[in-house]
Amino acid sequence: MPKDAFALTGMSWRHRFSFQRSLAELLGKRWMEAMVPCLLLVSVLTYFGVTADGFLTLDNASTLSQNFAELGLVALGMTIVLIGGGIDLSVGAVFGVVNGFALIAFRLLDWPVPLVVAAAIALGALLGSVNGVLIAYAKTRPFITTLVTLLAYRTVAEYIDTMYSPRMATTTRIDPIWDMLGAGRLAGLTTQFVLLVVVALVVHVLLSRSRWGWRITAIGSSRTSARRAGMNLPAITFSTYAVAGALAGAAGLLTASRLEQSSASTGLGMEFAVLTAVVIGGVSLAGGRGTAMRALIGALTVAAISQGLTLQAQPRPLYSAVLAVILLVFAAADLKWGKNRGKAIQKIYMAPGRFRLRASPDIYQQGGVWELNDRLTGAQAIGLGELDGPEDVVLDERGRLYCGDRRGWLWRFDGPDSPAELVARVGGHPLGLVIDKDGNIAMCVAGMGLYGITPEGQVTPLATDVKRTWYRINDDSAIRLADDLDVAADGKIYFSDASTRFDGDEYFLDLIESRPNGRLLRYDPDTGQTTVVLRNYAFPNGICVSHDGASVLINSSNLYRIDRFHLAGPKAGQLEPFAENLPGIPDNINRASDGGYWVAFAGMRTPVWDLAISMPKFRRRMVKELPFDEWLVPNLNTSCVIKITEAGQVVESLWDGQQKDHAVITSMREHDGYLYLGGLTNDRLGRIALPQHEIPARAGSERVVSAP
Amino acid sequence: MGTYKQVIVAAGVALTLALTGCTSTRNEGAAEQGAATQPAGSGGLPAIASPQEVIAKSLGAMRGKKVQMITISGDGAALTRAWKERTVLGFREVGVDFTAINANFDTQVLAQQVQTAIDQKPDALILHNADLSGLAKLIQQAQSAGIYVIVLNLGSNAQSDAYIGPNWTAMVGKLAERAAADCKAMNKKDVAIISGFASDTGSLLTVESATQVFKDQGMNLVASQPGQYDPTKANEITRTLLQQHPGLCALIGNWDGMMSGAANAVAQAGKIGQVGVYTTDSSDVACDGIAKGTVAAAVNYGGGTTMGDDAVAVTQYLLQSGVTPGASRTALFTPTQIIDKSNYQLAGSCYAAAAQ
Incomplete structure (x- = not known):
């Protein structure tokens, strides 16, 4: 169980929850789109279960399943066409024609039933292919084309009715397979329902797992992109109509075997019921969105409404009226949802929280440790003109420098005056770096996770995800903002994942939200496993294993504090304050040669931002109502480096009075009497020589001691 | 994505099964109850009975029985309205629980309505057919489920307990x-x-x-x-x-x-x-x-004038008779008379049914 650090925020347990955050995260879920149809279905079933006497009986379930199956098959076909960006209004007419044809073949022509089945489905596919040829190859508009074929096929159905119905009505033929199709049971379920389930599974697999399905979705989402990706648009579009026709034909066949009647009205207006069904299910009329399961949920809803109203002996026109209202509401909602969902989520995704902070310490005292100085001014520039955003800097045993770059590169310098040498292209912005005893580099890459690099430049991912927290709405398995790391004595790597809600380039959004979204992770190189050791930590940033190796120091950029997480000893697994209420935003932390630690302040606290932190409503309004560039944000351009003792006492601060060359300092590393500076937005690394008294190895001076 | 769908489907199936499992027994119970009060084949009346006894016994045999009329023609048709008018009146008189619905000329809807009606197991169904073979299976299904079927006007290949209509x-x-x-x-x-x-x-x-x-x-x-x-x-x-x-x-x-x-x-x-x-x-x-x-x-041919009453009469007969549904299979023909300029104004020639 990871240790929970929520208490550090100073807020009560109820602040762990946020309705806005849950709503935003729920809206972001793809399955949320299926929730509304599911709720509607449950409501419809509940409503009729309560009000329609006999709705919840086995007999009714069986009748419902038969009607549902026939509607469902057609709805699956319609879904395929709609996902591909088309529409097929002729499905009802195809259904009617095939119904008539199947009866002719069965009763008048005396064909064997398997042949009738094959021929009926083939005829459906053929009728659908006519649509396909016209739309895919002759480039006619789907709506008008299928409207025309609807009328044409309807005429065929009437012709069949006129010419053959009288003879069919007076011919009887009994066939066990035919009866099995129409009135049979398989494992207690109606044949139609079993067939629907089988077909739905096939369609589901095809749509979600096959190249054909993906291409249909691609075409429906964007024809232009699909064409540019080299897809054969006409062939795929054609196939959707052919399949829709075949499915409508299969449904017509089932109806023929069940009712054994051919009528000019068979399938009349079915396209309306089917469209309503798929739109209820959330299949978008605009194309590119929909699943087999959704189509079935919609079809079941429509079938249940039909069945429920029939049971209540309601006048038939009421059914059409109910469907019309539902279709209208859902079509409008589909449009609004599709258009505004992303915007809505964006507006409410950030749910500002609150931290209880103490007033920032006074840093303007004359002669105090915070007094402004120019010790960083005039630092030697390394890699000027080459580097862009070296967040961290690290040196190997040979004194070679390594640093990252926001372009996703890792650089090496053989010495402070050597030219830059590209070690590897990582793909994401390398942040924290560490070198193990073999000279391999481990690094945190924003948006990607923990990566390892050999000196030769071979990149391997070490940790990109952890086990998902089951009760979190947002999937927190991905390591979204790996920030800094250090290697413990046992070889395990401790690293910070600053935010589970915002990606690397949006780190400031997490600062503005001010909720404990981060965590401390541990990578075990022996097992390759990564586990969460500390959760609900507010923006964990710098990570540093203590001099004795018994604990890890963690910088919280958001709570202006440093905590000690004990790895060994009696307090193992406990979290303890190390330095609280700092006047700046602690970024990275590294060991100093004198037994203390260097900490980089990426920026200094400001009274106005401290106030903003205590006013979540203000920040919510700000992010909702103001454009991004007018937001009030934490100060990230007045940097300094401080020295802090093992006891957590700040003993000195190093400033660049000009704030020009090192606008933001996010990291520093001490090596051989020099301090190297890195900055997330800087164009160089900096190097300053440390005074002799700060370098015990050379000067042999005493360790800086301070009261606890 | 896949898991939650499976869960929903499984829950839905389980719910359906659970609910239907609970309620299906109720119907069986009702059927048994009906069989117990149904006089077996005798017509329900003793050979000698006082008029009061006749009323009590015959009405007793019909009270609370469920009868549903399903017509292919919609409420827009005077014929449908006239049937409804007469049957509602007639069945109310004898305490039968009667409902009338129609498919408004949609044969598929008619089949759905009849299937649904059979699922509810009424005592008798009065059907107005759309197709000689269309309801054939359903009529047989109804009869084997113990439901009397009376077919009005348009017959079926499957023989109902009674056909009432013209030659x-x-x-x-x-x-x-x-x-x-x-x-x-x-x-x-x-x-x-x-x-x-x-x-x-x-x-x-x-x-x-x-x-x-x-x-x-x-x-x-x-x-x-x-x-x-x-x-x-x-x-x-x-x-x-x-x-x-x-x-x-x-x-x-x-x-x-x-x-x-x-x-x-x-x-x-x-x-x-x-x-x-x-x-x-x-x-x-x-x-x-x-x-x-x-x-x-x-x-x-009596369609709007007498056929509704005929349907009530035949249904009453069947409900009291104790005849096994599907066993009687009779066709009852109505009188026909040509109406033209010479006689259309005479009483009983034409009929009108109020819109409902």
Whole structure:
């Protein structure tokens, strides 16, 4: 169980929850789109279960399943066409024609039933292919084309009715397979329902797992992109109509075997019921969105409404009226949802929280440790003109420098005056770096996770995800903002994942939200496993294993504090304050040669931002109502480096009075009497020589001691 | 994505099974109860009984019984309304729980409604068929489920407990003879048939009978088309026929609601008196036509006047008789009478049913 650090925020347990955050995260879920149809279905079933006497009986379930199956098959076909960006209004007419044809073949022509089945489905596919040829190859508009074929096929159905119905009505033929199709049971379920389930599974697999399905979705989402990706648009579009026709034909066949009647009205207006069904299910009329399961949920809803109203002996026109209202509401909602969902989520995704902070310490005292100085001014520039955003800097045993770059590169310098040498292209912005005893580099890459690099430049991912927290709405398995790391004595790597809600380039959004979204992770190189050791930590940033190796120091950029997480000893697994209420935003932390630690302040606290932190409503309004560039944000351009003792006492601060060359300092590393500076937005690394008294190895001076 | 769907589906299936599992036993119980109170085959009355006893026993056998009427024709049809009016009245009188619904000319809906009705296991079903074979399976299913089935007007291949309606062959034959006679009087020969659906009993027998009569009478049958019991469709057919066959003298069809469309087409073409419209059934639609001269003759076969009462009577008989459903299989024919200018004003010739 990871240790929970929520208490550090100073807020009560109820602040762990946020309705806005849950709503935003729920809206972001793809399955949320299926929730509304599911709720509607449950409501419809509940409503009729309560009000329609006999709705919840086995007999009714069986009748419902038969009607549902026939509607469902057609709805699956319609879904395929709609996902591909088309529409097929002729499905009802195809259904009617095939119904008539199947009866002719069965009763008048005396064909064997398997042949009738094959021929009926083939005829459906053929009728659908006519649509396909016209739309895919002759480039006619789907709506008008299928409207025309609807009328044409309807005429065929009437012709069949006129010419053959009288003879069919007076011919009887009994066939066990035919009866099995129409009135049979398989494992207690109606044949139609079993067939629907089988077909739905096939369609589901095809749509979600096959190249054909993906291409249909691609075409429906964007024809232009699909064409540019080299897809054969006409062939795929054609196939959707052919399949829709075949499915409508299969449904017509089932109806023929069940009712054994051919009528000019068979399938009349079915396209309306089917469209309503798929739109209820959330299949978008605009194309590119929909699943087999959704189509079935919609079809079941429509079938249940039909069945429920029939049971209540309601006048038939009421059914059409109910469907019309539902279709209208859902079509409008589909449009609004599709258009505004992303915007809505964006507006409410950030749910500002609150931290209880103490007033920032006074840093303007004359002669105090915070007094402004120019010790960083005039630092030697390394890699000027080459580097862009070296967040961290690290040196190997040979004194070679390594640093990252926001372009996703890792650089090496053989010495402070050597030219830059590209070690590897990582793909994401390398942040924290560490070198193990073999000279391999481990690094945190924003948006990607923990990566390892050999000196030769071979990149391997070490940790990109952890086990998902089951009760979190947002999937927190991905390591979204790996920030800094250090290697413990046992070889395990401790690293910070600053935010589970915002990606690397949006780190400031997490600062503005001010909720404990981060965590401390541990990578075990022996097992390759990564586990969460500390959760609900507010923006964990710098990570540093203590001099004795018994604990890890963690910088919280958001709570202006440093905590000690004990790895060994009696307090193992406990979290303890190390330095609280700092006047700046602690970024990275590294060991100093004198037994203390260097900490980089990426920026200094400001009274106005401290106030903003205590006013979540203000920040919510700000992010909702103001454009991004007018937001009030934490100060990230007045940097300094401080020295802090093992006891957590700040003993000195190093400033660049000009704030020009090192606008933001996010990291520093001490090596051989020099301090190297890195900055997330800087164009160089900096190097300053440390005074002799700060370098015990050379000067042999005493360790800086301070009261606890 | 996959998991939550499976869960939903599984939950839905489980819920459905659980709910249906609980309630299905209730129906079985009801069926057993019904069997217990149902007198077995005797008709329910003792050989000698006082009038008070007769009332008590017979009504007792019917009270609370469930009867449902399902018609293919919609509430827009006077025939449907008249049936409903009479059956509601009749069944209320004897304490039967009666409901009437219709499929508004949609055969698929009719099948769904009948299937649904059977699922609810009423004691009797009164059906108005759309197709000779369409409800055949369902009628048999109903009977084997212990439900009496009475079929009105349009019969089925599957024999119900009782068919109540006209002898279509004789009735249409009589009407066709009248049309042929009128044509001969005008020295014309071209005649046409507009049937209802292609495959319902009335239409099949209308086409068969009229065709035979016209042939026997030396008429020239120029067209025989189904009008789907739709006045608009009949109107279209008639307009086309009038253009194609200037010598047309008679249009015969098997429902006045539909043939009113044909009559309008004749009137619009200014051919009143030259082309006669002959139809079965005699609601106010037909009689208005007769009064205006757009309809030459109609047939009163009791559809709107007596058939609803007949249905109530036969149902009462079946409910009391104790006959096993599906065992009696009888056809009961109604009287038919030609209505024209000479008699349409007489009482009982025409009927009107209020809109509901």
